Amino acid sequence: MTSIVGIGSIPESWPVQRAKWLMNRERRSINSSDRVVTAFRDGTVTLRANRRLSGFTEALQEIGYQGIRKGDLVVHSMDGFAGAIGISDSNGKASPVVHAYTPTSQADLRYYAYLIRQMALNGHITSLAKGIRERSTAFDSAMLANLVLPVPPLTEQRRIADFLDAETRRIDKLLQARWRQKSLLVEHTNQRISELATGVAKYKNIYNTGSPWIPNLPEGWKLLPLKRRWTVIDCKHRTPTYLDHGIPVISPGDIKPGRLDLSRAHRFVSESDYRDLADDLRRPRKGDIVYSRNASVGIAAYVDTAARFTMGQDVCRITSVDQDQLFLSFVLNVVVQGEIESLQIGSTFTRINIATLLGLGIPCPPPSEQRNIALQMDEVSHRGDDLQRKLDRQLEVLAERRQALITAAVTGQFDVSTASGRGVTE
Incomplete structure (x- = not known):
C-alpha cells in the first residue's frame, strides 16, 4: 500500500x-x-x-x-x-x-x-x-x-463513482426519511402539548375567545394577558467582567426550550460581581422561568435548580405566586410561538420587548388544574425528547457510515465491482 x-x-x-x-x-x-x-x-x-x-x-x-x-x-x-x-x-x-x-x-x-x-x-x-x-x-x-x-485506472474511477452515486443516493433517502420522521414527531408533540394547554382535547363545553391565536377555550378557563397573572422582571445592569469560570451568566443563546441547563452557560462572573448584578428582584429562583428576548426569541426555560446564576442582557425572569410556572413554560414555548413569530415579520431586529411580552394572551385554567396539566405536558415532552434522541442517533450513524463508505471506496479499500455497500452502511 x-x-x-x-x-x-x-x-x-x-x-x-x-x-x-x-x-x-x-x-x-x-x-x-x-x-x-x-x-x-x-x-x-x-x-x-x-x-x-x-x-x-x-x-x-x-x-x-x-x-x-x-x-x-x-x-x-x-x-x-x-x-x-x-x-x-x-x-x-x-x-x-x-x-x-x-x-x-x-x-x-x-x-x-x-x-x-x-x-x-x-x-x-x-x-x-x-x-x-x-x-x-x-x-x-x-x-x-x-x-x-x-x-x-479510468475504468476503476468510473466504477467507484457509479457505485458511490448509487449507494450515497440510497443512504440519502434514508437520511431524508429520518429527518421527515423527526419533523413529524416535533409537530405531533407540539400539537399534543397545545391540546393540553388549551383544554380542547379534554373538555366539550368550549367558547370562542375572539383571539386569532387561541380561538377556543373550555368554559371556566380565561384568556388573559400575561401581566394579569405573572410578573416579568427585566435584567438591566452594567456589563461585568466576564470570567472563564465562576457563577454562570445566562444569555439568550444559552436558553433552550424546556428546563434550564446551566452547563450551556459560556460566561461567568465573580462572587462580588454576582452580588452587584443579582439583587433580590433579579435573582432567579427555583420554579421561575428565564425567557429570551433576543437571539432565540421567545424561548422559555423552567428553572428546576437551586444553583446560583444571574441573567445577562435581554434575558428576563417570569414569576408568579399562584400560577404554575411549568405550565406557563410550555405555553410560551409552544402555544404562543405563532403570535411571537408574527410580530417579527418584516423586522430587521428580532427582539421582543417587555410590553409585548406582558400583552401575550395566555390560556389560564383554574390554578387547581394547572399542575396536573403541566405534568401531562411534561410527560408528552419527555416521550418526544426520547424519540428525538433515538432519531438523532440514527442520523449520526447514517452520516458516519456514508462518510466511511466514501473513504473506503475512493482509497481502494474494497472492490466496488463486487460490493453493494450494504455491509458497510447497515
Missing part, C-alpha cells in the same frame, strides 16, 4: 499525480440567460433557485462572474474546506470565488469530487490553508493544483 497525506493508504498499483495534471481550470464568459449556480456545503452544486432564493448576498454588479456547465467539478474557494465541492447538475454562472474544472483524459471528475471533498471534511484542506496564511481557509486554485492525488 502507498500512503498519501490527507488521504491515507491506497493500492500500490495506483500511481499518483498532482491535481493540475488531472483537471483544467475553466474561465468561461457568461450568457445573459445564465442563472446563478451555488456550491453548497453538502456537496450539491446546483442552481440557487433549486434550493432557495432568500438568505444569499446578491451582487449588484456581476464582476468576474464565470460560466458553469453541467458536469463541471466546482469548488467554492471560501467554503470548500467545509465540503462545498461537487459536480454541477446545471448550466449557469458563479461568482469569482467559485472555480470550475473539466477533466483531462486521465480523470473522471465524479471520482475526484468524492475524493477531494473527503479531504476537506477530514480537515486536510484547512491544515494546508493555515500553513500558508494564518486564520485563512481559502481553497484557491493554486492549492488545488498542488494536491497529490491517486490515479486509479
